[in-house]
Amino acid sequence: MSGIKFRKVLRESPVPLYIQIKEALREAIASGSLKRGQILPSERQMCRIFNVSHISVREALVELTRDGFLLRVPGKGTYVSEGLFLSGEDRLPIGVVIPATNGGLTSPFISDFLIGLKTVATREHLDVLLYTDSERNYLQATRNGRPGGIILTEPTFSDRRVAKLRKLGLPLVVLGRTEEENVYTVDVDHREIFFLLTEHLLKLGHRKIGLVNGPVDLTVCEDKLTGYRQALEQYGVSFNRRLVRYGPFSEVSGYQNARKLLELPITALVCADDFISMGALRAIREKGLSVPEDISLCGCHNSSFTQHTVPSLTTADIFPSVLGKKAAEKLARVMRGEQVETRTVIPGKLMIRESTREVRRKCQTSRKPR
Secondary structure, X not given: OOOOOOOOOOOOOXXXXXHHHHHHHHHHHHHOOOOOOOEOOOHHHHHHHXXXXXXXXXXXXXXXXXXXXXXXEOOOEEEEOHHHOOOOOOOOOEEEEEOOOOOOOOOHHHHHHHHHHHHHHHHHOOOEEEEEOOOOHHHHHHHOXXXXXXXXXXXXXXXXXXXXXXXXXXXXXXXXXXXXXXXXXXXXXXXXHHHHHHHHHHHOXXXXXXXXXXXXXXXXXXXXXXXXXXXXXXXXXXXXXXXXXOOOOOHHHHXXXXXXXXXXXXXXXXXXXXXXXXXXXXXXXXXOOOOOOOOEEEOOOOOHHHHOOOOOOEEEEXXXXXXHHHHHHHHHHHHOOOOOOOEEXXXXXXXXXXXXXXXXXXXXXXXXXX
């Protein structure tokens, strides 16, 4: 277990400790740092690793076991589930390229995406090979005829990975929107989702709405910005570039960018990711303000912890496990030579909770009808 770096647990974070531990372990499993069949440290060792109580560790392990990530063997220990990915004997495996940062994955989104993908891979008797975007050996592997197809996540503008994989003639499905034509994709309508999130705040009377977006080079973040701008335009509110900031999908980014935006006279924040929202929530509290009394706050993804924060977070569910199933199903059909639709889009769902409320202002601009 030496050498494995888990994401740090932040005691000042609004996310409960056991959920932070759970996500740190899930990220280690999804990235391959913890391999299937590998034994985990004892609960006492994990208490020291994360500097938390036995109760927090136990709650995290119980939930991961329930979700199928771990297997607990009485008297022996806790292991990464062997059945997390099922090997096929006569079919080429599929490769999944997932994002990574120095601190590991930054969101439970990819973990949930992989759970959905795994159910289809099991049914189709396909092995799954995981690659992080920082390791380019998947490109070399494709030249050697293995894997038999690729699912690529987080496409960027003029994404060279897409062009290289298409040149190799490998079956390819992209999670998200790509500028390349005739590429199989699976996505959520992020423009519509961020229209709805922003519209929700506008209906509550907010007019100074900040946006903490993800990385500026991702097509998905352009879609989020487009939805945000369309809602403002629909309600007669001028777009202000000063109210938009970009950064990684992380709590640290949310904290740093929210601090900058709180220097402006905003009444609400909409964030590109739930972890970004958690950083924003911490920044708001440090400034002596309250959510939602002073600042209304929205996230995106409907991560499991958003129901347990105080206040519970208004967000949008983009159904990552469904996306995983759709992507794997489409790739399997492409590998069989079947005809499939080029672009598959599933709708998101607004989850209105306690972190948003009407603006504390008497004079409000009347909204335009949609």
